[in-house]
Amino acid sequence: MPPLDLHVAVFGASGAGKTVLLAAFYRAQTQPSFQQEYAYKIQAVNKAQGNRLLGRFYRLEEGTFPDGSTRFDEIEFDFFPRDLPEPAVRIHWYDYPGRWWEEEPVDADEREAMRQGLLRLGMSQVGILLADGAKYRSEGTGYIRWLFEHFADECDRLRRTSAAAGEEVSFPREWILALSKADLFPPEYSARDFEREVCRDADDQLAKLCAVLRAEHAFGHRFMLLSSVAAPPDAQVDPRTSLGVRTLAPAVLVSTVEGAVREAQASRKEKSAKETFFQGLRDLMQFVDSVDDFLPKRYQIVSKILRFVSIKDFASTRVDRLKKAREDAIRRGDTFKAVLTGMVAALRDDEGLRAYHQNQ
Incomplete structure (x- = not known):
């Protein structure tokens, strides 16, 4: 059976930390210690891309931060069980390069690259908007309001420009708001704290952004803390210490499932206003042979996921039981259940509970 395909689009202004995040994401999950703890590892499908990511990471160890990306990149990672x-x-x-949100294309080639990049966004189940933790720490929620306003205006502009050219832009409907450079915040600061601050102080801007993306629940209920490296004051950068990078892929997986639930619930004529995501999906699976019938193509992956990970696993199973199920799957050679159960477990460990918060 071919691997399950998850598509994630990452956005952030120049300097937000996307390039460093990608290098840390790859390096952390290729290490034997990670494989031992989480029971899976990743490989870059394209070896040259993997080598470039490792090169960026090793330069980080020497104190050299890489230049930000100036072009649209697609990088594929395979997840292998131990x-x-x-x-x-x-x-x-x-x-998606941060510069593209801030400047006009320099020539026809870059304009075409932008067009091709936008078309790929329609394939993404999940989008990640990366907020710059350094700017948030120094400027407060005024920076978050600016980020939401700016991102909403640019999405609206891209949608109108593309429509005028006869091409409809389709943005992801499920989103994670992630705060980069989280090592700048106190150790007790969590994704839940970030969520409280944003929902309290930028609710109008959140509503505008959701309206522009044409997704009522796109923003405001999934939050992450991400730190690609540790950079304490007056101390040497430690690129081997991170926060949230191990939780990122599991968060994308769970968001994809939740997006499919939302689409399926929206297709039903009768549903309770108080029905939760998982109640809705459980009820749906009892009455239809395949949830695929209700879903856009980018969400049809959910029925495949649910062959290997139960609704209960996503909703409430304890982390120790998830890890036991993961190890049992490895012994049986059940590739898919091993990796998917391992990802769900990663959201329940100490790092996952601090780095990822969902308020619905």
């Missing part, structure tokens, strides 16, 4: 040869999940990472 001791098993076949990948279970492939994540397609779409990196």
